Amino acid sequence: MTNVEPDKWYLCVICPKCQEPIPFQSAPAPEEKPDHRARGVQLACPRCHTQHTYRGSEVLRLQGPKSIE
């Protein structure tokens, strides 16, 4: 995704190949919604194009991850 802002929160997965966070959806801040749970997602890494299916437990909430696109 584009336009990742440093002070906002995003759901991210870590690419198993290049170990870079891939932000794919904006997310509420932890203080707003501490129990946010993500579902699994299938994504292709924009950097190395590795297609991977991530479980919900592999989805992280990160603040302002740098966009890799």
Ligand SMILES: [Zn+2]
């Ligand atoms: Zn990758």
